[in-house]
Amino acid sequence: MTESQRQAYATLAQMDPDLGRLIDQCGTPDPFEFHDGGRTSGSNFAGMSLHILGQQISTTVAFLLYDRLTDATGDTPTAKSVLALGQDSIKALGTSRSKAAYLINLAEHVDSGVLDIENMGGLSDDDAIQALVAVTGIGVWSAEMFLIHQLHRADIFPAGDVGLRKALKRLNGSAEIPSVAAAHETGRHWRPLRTYAAAMLWRSLTAPDEV
Template identity: 45%
Template sequence: MSLPTAYGHLAAADPVLRRLVGGVGRPDPFTWQERGYPVTSNFAAMALHIIGQQISTAAALTIFGRISASMGGEVTPAGLLALPEDRLRACGLSRAKASYLHDLARRQAQGTIDLEDMAGVDDATALADLTAVRGVSLWSAQMFLVHQLKRPDILPAGDIGIRRAIERAWQFDAVPGVEETRRRAFPWSPYRTYAAALLWASLSTPLPLAERPGGRARRTLGTAQ
């Protein structure tokens, strides 16, 4: 999918996104693996997503590196199943996350889920399969669909960064809720992944003077664009 096509659609569908494209540019949402993350398979990537839930990226990468080193440099289902929980905890995992990784490894080994061959699985089914794994949050499943499967129409509406970016760009008086975020994103389909990338990128872009607090009246949630 080309960036001009996706961002052309978003700019035509929403005047606020059109303004953001003009100020932020057209970020590529599918560059996660190109930033040096040490994953060799979709399975390893999903393991890293689980490890990274509710901790910093730096901490997640450190723990992932320890686990990888303990099984010879590659995180695999067989390798994880061979590591007892106390070994995983010694790498820095909580007891809960150790059990989550074992559940993921069992499902992959038994064929309940096949993370390496999901190209023909639709988004809704893929999300359902992933969140059936113990401890896999909807956010982690959505990140897997974006970063590993490169799906173009995923909006993590529960992500606080996305919601804060909407509050900021639309000059709302409060951070929108998850359902409000989903409702606002309907016109952005089928390129909501690109909209998410744009919104995240906008958080590190200074607001124009006219749009800074005090520059104009802020809108109440639910009002028109």
């Protein structure tokens, strides 16, 4: 945890006493940590490939598929190695045909230079998201996860994430899980530190009920 991250959490606690209570009871997670076990080796292309493979499946299965992809390409996947592998061979690793197609599409965009995925640091959050969602197979949620974990952006709130909305329900004592629109609206109150708020909410899901 860096000093700037500690200060960000302190600021968030001052902004919202309820989040401050979670911070006191649950600790302060690194909001940008990518729990990939070192698999992607700091490669943005590999990171996005893992995000794509992980769509709507468990982390365990996503890692299994990614590890098979790594074995098939011989090293950390690159655009060229994924293209060389081909869609049918990717599908044969156990993923769906659509996800195999998404990986090929991502690789084509990167290999052609249309998407300079390793050098997106100079783009604004909105521009980075728009560049990513222009690739078939990358939705807003995947793009937002990429901005958090690969670009380390401080003000991203993935309101479409079901776990995040479950945490909001718990925080607010609501009877129902809030809609995506309602979650977005709540998140506005935590600007410009919404990534930290999201990290805190995700952490709270593993805390005791009284938190």
